[in-house]
Amino acid sequence: MNLQKRLRSSSRLIIKNLSKSYKDSNLKVLHNISLTVGEKEVVGVIGPSGCGKSTLLDCIAGLTVPENGDILIDNKSIVKKRGQVAYMFQDDVMFPWRSVLDNVIIPLELKNIKKDTARKEAKTLLKTFGLEKFASFYPFMLSGGMRERASLLRTYLCKKDVMLLDEPFSKLDALTRSQIQEWFLHILSQQQKSVLFVTHDVDEAIYLSDRIYVLSQRPSKVIAEVPITIKKPRSIDISLSKEFISKKKQILDLLKQ
């Protein structure tokens, strides 16, 4: 509790009783969702497929408009406001006429940074993402996982304090995944970022998150907020630790409801 209090106080992203339904499918998707993400905090979102996770992120990113409820960043409402957060979509979008490198630097271009400067900056990161060999490739030449990595990198290059990631590692094998996640945690340890990420991999959620929100079936509500207190940095072996297993069990049970 007091932990949560502490977090709340310093919350950067605050979502209050958000509700959303789609007209053309008259489907009530989100119902009174409230959650927060603090500074330097990584928050996981887990919920049944089709419950409204992507919709939630769309709302925060200003891509769709919630019926009611409010979304605050640093206590300013950002409903309908775009460009306040960095958002990685669930299915990675690539520009077919741009090489991987040029796909990655889009956010920089939008900031009117010179192409060369942008490319230089991105190149170094491509290496970390194991894509340097493919810088000049066109998207259709990439594997699924490569596209996913590219769009994660692109999202990072938006350089926003708040990042929304929709299943960012779903197409990566264990090894590549842990490499990327290492880099990711490293970044987080250095920068004042707040991350809200959707995943279906409970292990991953526990491994990465400070807190995990579990959502219910559509119309989805927050059915539980699970703090993960395992101290960081966490090694991969923790998945065998008592605490880990109990948390995992707890979450899986919540999902089963």
Next chain:
Amino acid sequence: MNLQKRLRSSSRLIIKNLSKSYKDSNLKVLHNISLTVGEKEVVGVIGPSGCGKSTLLDCIAGLTVPENGDILIDNKSIVKKRGQVAYMFQDDVMFPWRSVLDNVIIPLELKNIKKDTARKEAKTLLKTFGLEKFASFYPFMLSGGMRERASLLRTYLCKKDVMLLDEPFSKLDALTRSQIQEWFLHILSQQQKSVLFVTHDVDEAIYLSDRIYVLSQRPSKVIAEVPITIKKPRSIDISLSKEFISKKKQILDLLKQ
């Protein structure tokens, strides 16, 4: 060993020293891949992202042409032959002008089955896949996981003995996933299907497979063939069993090479 022999003898799908490289990226992707899938056998493929798993499936499905090597089903070569297998793509393809239901029945339509008959057949399955409410939805109204389920269902409706599945459950939450997998195993227990599926989730691989092939980095070779002898039907809890954990460790180590 003798187990494998037994399988080999009754192998339905046989791949012999398959090699493939892409001209336009002059990239050697597959190098002398050989593997087999027996009747009523589920074989998992695990490998680093970008190593060539999807390419391998493309070759089997006849969508791209390998330089050399051979692909046999029931001892008949199917190189360049299409429509011999049911293939679920990594990124689900939906026809924007067809409702979910009509997207699912495409393979039946191709067999010139009347639309109504096809629809009736599909409807019952939609229920199992938790999509009955969405039968009349257009693809853009679906969530990622829903699309994935739809395309899995569509692949099943191809009614081929050999199924190739490229990360079929990657977008599903634990619960939905286990439901679908249950149905899937049930199907397998009833029908003479051979399944070759790609996944990044080692637990999933072990849970579903009779054998697992681990592929190396590009140009990828088979670096290990791991038989899973845990007896079926397997419950989800086995993930805590000794054998399971040791297998998992083995595979993860293989990947790390």
Next chain:
Amino acid sequence: EQKQKVTVQLDWIPNTNHTGLYVAHEKGYYEEEHLDVQIIQPVEGDAGQIVASGKADFAISSQEAVTLARAKDIPLVSLATILQHNTSAFASLKEVNIKTVKDFEGKRYGGWGSPIEKAVIQAVMDDTGADYEKVKHITIGSTDFFTTIGRESDFQWIFYGWDGIEAKRRGKELNLIMLKDLDPVLDYYTPVIITNQKHIESEKELVKKFMRATAKGYAFAQKHPDESADILLKNAPELNRDLVKQSQNWISKRYKDDAEQWGIQKNEVWKRYSDWLFEHKQIEKNIDSKKAFTNEFLPTQ
């Protein structure tokens, strides 16, 4: 003093009706009058409005057009007739042997489908007690005489000076019934040189100069058919040399013809025709023939 710009719009492609203009242009007659004349060729007929609006100073047109225009209050005035007599004729292949208007009966007429042309044929047939109803009309629009004569149509209304000559050239034997021989009313002026009302009122000097030079041009063309034909060809090299030469030979004699001066027009001709058009309901109101033309600007010799 510097030269005055003048535009003349033709009624068709450059042909031997226009020779005088090109001669005056080539021989520097216009220059002498300090005129810088530009000759423009349209395709779709003579747009009288352009002259009336003053966009073009002069144009080649016909008595028919001027009459129709004036009936619509379009202030066009004819300054001179290029040919004294109507050189158009009903032409047919010899083998069809249409000798008189009576023979039109049961034949197919290929025309450009204007109401007046029907009225004319009906009139001439009625005069000779022939039955107009027995003629089948076909509109051949923009297609030419030889394509259709003897194919879709048995007789057509042609300008002898061009199509007739071409027929000769091709050794096609034609039966011709000249309109001027059928009825004096049909011996109207075509083509004529026109300008607009304003010019003859406020630009007398310009008009005088232009007509003086033009008349000189036609006078020359009348005396030297061959040379003037060359001049025309020089200005319109696309034309059929042989046709132009022969046409010029035939037509040169007919510029002035029996008149005491080239270009001179008679009121009776204008009156007769406009009355006729009015009677035959081709114009809603009759025109004052005296206003439709003037000889004022013809050079006084």
Next chain:
Amino acid sequence: MKNLSTYMLPVVVLLFLLLLWKAGVEISGIEKWILPAPEVVFQTLWKSRNLIFSHSIQTILESVLGLGIAVLLGVGVAVLMEWSDFLRKLLKPFLIVSQTLPFIVLSPLLIIWLGYGILPKIVIVVLACFFPICINLFDGFRSVDTGMTRLLQSMGANKLQIFRHVTLPSSMPFFFSGLRLAGTYAIGVAVVSEWLGAEKGLGILLIRSAKSYQTETVFAAIIVITLLSLLLVGVIELIARRSIPWHYFNKGEATV
């Protein structure tokens, strides 16, 4: 609601156009035999409605028949060109040639081959209309998403099935923008084609009134031509929205 405005506004615009016209005439004081005032034109339109109507019928017949055949031909040729690379290379020059022949000059040939009936007019309309349909549709075929194609290929679909289920539907938007072009041209081309030689049709009406300086009739005819074209395009627009609703979806609420 949206639809209403969509189909009302053009009318408003046209009215506005007329106002502009009237104003222009008043201000410039242009002679009535060059540009008559709208009300005069509409009086004429009303006075000679029967005449104009009888002419219109002919032109409408020519253009609608022509357009119909053009659709068949256009689609047919596009399909052939998609079907075989050889045919594509073979046909492409012909297509372009077919568009560059100035048929008015070739009228003798046309007349000799097709006579004076409605046939040559229809041929000309077809020639003018099939081209945009064909080109656009073909370009549509070329920009089909490979994903769907591969999917059907993996299912062992044959060329025909792929064409029917993927190529054709996904190139419908292209087809309709071609059809919209063709529809816009149809009437106008029919009018011009009548100048080859005809007894009836708005083209004849136009030429005759022009030649006898009945400018107001000319403009009356032009108005009719324009309205007919607008009508035709409107109908095509409707058909498009009926036949490819999915193309008009506001995908997600992306564009909110």
Next chain:
Amino acid sequence: MKNLSTYMLPVVVLLFLLLLWKAGVEISGIEKWILPAPEVVFQTLWKSRNLIFSHSIQTILESVLGLGIAVLLGVGVAVLMEWSDFLRKLLKPFLIVSQTLPFIVLSPLLIIWLGYGILPKIVIVVLACFFPICINLFDGFRSVDTGMTRLLQSMGANKLQIFRHVTLPSSMPFFFSGLRLAGTYAIGVAVVSEWLGAEKGLGILLIRSAKSYQTETVFAAIIVITLLSLLLVGVIELIARRSIPWHYFNKGEATV
């Protein structure tokens, strides 16, 4: 290799066309002043090459200038229509009207307003060519993939940036099919436009030779017109392949 054949085959086809023509003439025994034999035409073409050349220059000038302006206008209007729904509804009828006005009949107006110079010709070419470009491009704007748009929106890109980075590039294929159409029309339209009144140009050459019964010259001119058009379209094709290579990728080996 592929490219070579792509650009050779049309030539082969044209030769084949000529053969067909020759045969036709021989067999039908048609009069030479209706359809002259090809060799005669080519002799004429050679004999009067200077004349034809000087006329061609004029027509080329008209059509290229016209096409150039048409591209600007077409793109401009399409952008405006994409920019605001109101403008779209406002402009659409105008567009269609602009295509249905039979300018030949309106020649008095055109000449009175624009004179006898090159201006009215260019205006007509522009009118004819901007339309397919505009319509196709606009339809292109309408079929943009929402994914990319949403991505840029999420990054807070403004309308202009989205237009520049998504809408424009992804509608290039539509633009080029429009341009291809326009390019096909340009020369032919220029030719016809000269019939309004001109001293030079292939249109003048055509009509003069036609009316003075020099059919072989007529056909010589037509051949030149056709070749010019083919050339123009070829150039456009090349530009297209240069500017949107990604559109011509054989995506994956899907179509193997």
